[in-house]
Amino acid sequence: MSTSPVSPDAETATAGAVDSTTAPPRAPKAATIYDVAQAAGVSHQTVSRFLKGFEGIRPETREKVEQALDELGYRPNLTARSLKSGRSHRIGALTHEISQVGPGRIVEGASAAAREAGYVLDIIALDARNPRAIEESLAIITQHDLAGVLALASTDEMTHAFETTAFRVPAYVAAESDGVPDDPRTKLSSVGLPAVVAHLAELGHRRVVHIAGPHTWSASRNRMRAFESAVEAQGMHSEAILHGDWSARSGYEAIAGLAELPGATAYVAANDQMAIGAMLALKERGLRIPEDVSVVGIDDIPEAAYLDPPLTTLRNDFEAQGRAAVHQLLALIEQSEPRPVTVPPPLLVVRRSSGPVLQAG
Amino acid sequence: MSTSPVSPDAETATAGAVDSTTAPPRAPKAATIYDVAQAAGVSHQTVSRFLKGFEGIRPETREKVEQALDELGYRPNLTARSLKSGRSHRIGALTHEISQVGPGRIVEGASAAAREAGYVLDIIALDARNPRAIEESLAIITQHDLAGVLALASTDEMTHAFETTAFRVPAYVAAESDGVPDDPRTKLSSVGLPAVVAHLAELGHRRVVHIAGPHTWSASRNRMRAFESAVEAQGMHSEAILHGDWSARSGYEAIAGLAELPGATAYVAANDQMAIGAMLALKERGLRIPEDVSVVGIDDIPEAAYLDPPLTTLRNDFEAQGRAAVHQLLALIEQSEPRPVTVPPPLLVVRRSSGPVLQAG
DNA sequence: CACCCGAATGTTTTCGACAACATTGGGTGG
DNA sequence: CCACCCAATGTTGTCGAAAACATTCGGGTG
CATH class of the missing domain: 3.40.50.2300 (Response regulator)
Known part of the structure; x- marks a missing residue:
């Protein structure tokens, strides 16, 4: 059946309030290097030199500055600094x-x-x-x-x-x-999306569908390409590429909008949100997950492990x-060498939303 | 049963790449009001006055400045401005x-x-x-x-x-x-959490549980207070207050960790994520939602409408x-009057995760 | 002992916007 | 006919940091 998941616009309204003000102590002016210099009995430039870690300063001078500095709680004015520099x-x-x-x-x-x-x-x-x-x-x-x-x-x-x-x-x-470096040597490695596809292949899936993101996003295109080349490499068959906009709603609609489902046993969504929507739409068509159809997402959002069923997905380290x-x-x-950044590779997290193809099918 | 939802740590790893550099045209210097002044044949102060919308400028002067201004593509240097002002x-x-x-x-x-x-x-x-x-x-x-x-x-x-x-x-x-303004007159209004509780009351619920957020968050405390006073006002009974940390995991664990479930027919989580976790934990205890137990969240995250079942929740307008x-x-x-800000009141969105208490119970 | 050198520190200028004050040039009242 | 006023515009100083340039002082050298 196709009971829509209740349009997000519903009932009862209510009033709420926001906010509360604080009026704590307000710091007065702010010490400049001139103030510090005066307090230390030296010129502002000496202070400036001290701050920049210049070596040639007599120990006694250095000490006076140091003291004046934290007596006044000096903080450099970054604005002035930017203007000059x-x-x-x-x-x-x-x-x-x-x-x-x-x-x-x-x-x-x-x-x-x-x-x-x-x-x-x-x-x-x-x-x-x-x-x-x-x-x-x-x-x-x-x-x-x-x-x-x-x-x-x-x-x-x-x-x-x-x-x-x-x-x-x-x-x-x-x-x-995502896992499809331009370097052709790694193209078929068990990396990123290829790992997802390999996982599905092991479970016996042959016919799969991809729910992609908006084609104007490079991440979306990358994921789509990665998916297709992996599918091909595994000798599987891509039944369809559906398109969403990253939202759960779009994942739902991509499938609910189909006159009839493609004959696929597995769906791979370009992110977890769309996977969520897709799962609901598939269930509403009477399919069980993962018995009748497997669903895999990408990203591993924190909720993914607590969906019903918990979602198999590819974890990305966004922070990195x-x-x-x-x-x-x-x-x-x-103008320095781009420090070697290590973005951990995507990690396949297998949960219950993916399972073996049942022979009965 | 209590099959845990698969610990989020799993399989296969993979290598991914990130990034790509762009080296587009680099704009040279940047015009200052002095440059503009020179180009227009006036003093920089005249330019400054023009920029500030000063009236007393001769039309011809005004025009020269105007022209020089966009010829040079002048953009004020906010840093200098801040320093001075x-x-x-x-x-x-x-x-x-x-x-x-x-x-x-x-x-x-x-x-x-x-x-x-x-x-x-x-x-x-x-x-x-x-x-x-x-x-x-x-x-x-x-x-x-x-x-x-x-x-x-x-x-x-x-x-x-x-x-x-x-x-x-x-x-x-x-x-x-959240809907619990300090103003006592509105305390029992059908607003925010009170609306949620009223909704549950209408459905016949009498015994409810709240899954609160961390007690160090004021939002969490507000929600908790709002919940309790609303429950009392409806003559209902709060069976327990569980605590989570806003995450789905914590919602799951709050319930999965209980030796035995409280005898409640409805759970109200302080946010949707915890509601998600709670729903899974409840299902794993063999309860059906909403037939055996109702679950309500707060926030209306975009995925809420696509969960199984779609989540009844209180929509907050965070952007506002x-x-x-x-x-x-x-x-x-x-130092002006705080412009009257209208934060729309929380809106109760009823979906399928909440339902009437079945007499059979 | 005059002179030079360099370490240590001081003085001036600069960055861009802007404000206070100064100047110019018409027009007008006395 | 000139002092005066005001509108229009120019000149100088300010903000804080820092670079460029300047000065002081002590010591070593010819």
Whole structure:
């Protein structure tokens, strides 16, 4: 049957409140190197030299400065520093859909990596509903002088925007390529999506369907290519490629919208959310998971282990991806070698949503 | 039975790659008002006045400036501006768990609201694993001169840190209060959690259990209080308050860990993730949802409608909350009236996970 | 003993925007 | 006919840090 899962628009409304203010102690001015210099009885430049770790300072002078420094609780004014030096310690990050697990984690990782390197991350969250969002965001970026710019969601528009925009600073587009490195030697390894497909092959599956993400996302295309080449390599048959938009709703609709189901025994969704939707739609068609059909996702969102049935999926380390992106950008900014970043390989997590093909079929 | 949902640690590993670099056109210097002034044949101050919308400028002068301005593609240097004016256009936002739907959406809303007001949001993502995270983040904040500081995750530590830190700028702790305004008149209204409880009461439920979040989160405490007072108001009985950490896993364990189930016919989780875990644990105990037991969540995450069964939940408008928080802060910053922010009330969304108590019971 | 050198420290300038103050040039009232 | 006023525009100083340049002082050398 096809009972729709209740349109998300329903009943009763209610009133809620938000917020509460705090008015704690407000620190007064803020010490400058001049204040410190005066307190220490030296010139501001001596203080500046001390701060930069200059060696040639007499021990007694050094001590006076040191003392004045923490007496006044001096904190460098980064704004002044940027103005003079022409470079800030801020990284701009353009991203979509922060609230999704993947992007969210990537931002977390990026934020942490940036902080560790002494930078802060300025998040520019793109509003998907606003077609001019990217344009506007780039305008903002060019003003707030940043040390570099990062694109954390690599859709085609984003990539294109980055390629055609003349930034005054290094820019980097972080893209993932799921287990299908361009290096042909690794193409058939039991890595990433190939591992998923191999897993299904072992279980006896021959006919599979892929539920892909939006074709404008490079991650989506990568996953699709990876899937198809793995299927081919295993001598399996891809019955269909359905398309969603990463959401559970789209996964549901991709299948609920079909006049009749393809004769596949396994479905591989490009992310867990779509897998969730797909599972519900399949169940509503009267199929049991995994007895009648196996479903596999990608990402291993925290809820994946607690679905019914728990979802077999490919775990991605998003945080590491975020960190990696920042390190790459920092390398460009600081003209250094891109520190060897280790993004752990995707890990196949087998749960109950995938099972052997039953002979009875 | 109690087949555990397969520990999230499993099989096969794989290698994946990340990233790809772009080296697009790099814009050269950047025009200053002096450059513009020279090009227009006027003084830089005239340019400045033009930019600030000063009226008393001769039309011909105005025109020259205007032309030079866009010929050079002038963009104000916000750094210099902040240095001089002592105030930046950046808002620092401290937050936890961005990858969760709630916090993530809040950040999106805050980011958008900030941008609309001409500010950018500097995200400081707190690492939950690092106990000194808040401290470190506050240190960062004091340096990067910000126009204001926002706490978007109101745990006790965060609130405490904000209350005891002497910021040089306005600070605001955004807290939600779910349908339990302090105003006693509205206490029993059919709002927020009271609406959830009323819904259950209508279905004939009398004995309920709450799965709360961590007690250090104010949102969690609010929800718990709201739940209990609503239950009392309906003459129902709260069988137990279980505690989780917002995760699906914790929801699962809260119930799977019980020696025997409380004799309740309905479970209300403080968020949807815990509801997901709870549903699985209940099913594994052999209970059917909603025939044997009803489960309700809070938040209405996008997947909620596609779970099995689709989850009855209370929809929160996180984006609006984020916007509201920014507006409150901006009011403090700009010493203006806190623009009346409308955070839509939580909306009860009834799906299939809640149903009438069966007489047979 | 004059001179040179370099270590240690001080003074000035610069970054870009902007504000306070200064100057120019018409027009007008006395 | 000139002092005065005001509109329009120019000049100088400020913000905090830091680089460029300058000065001081002690010691060694010819």
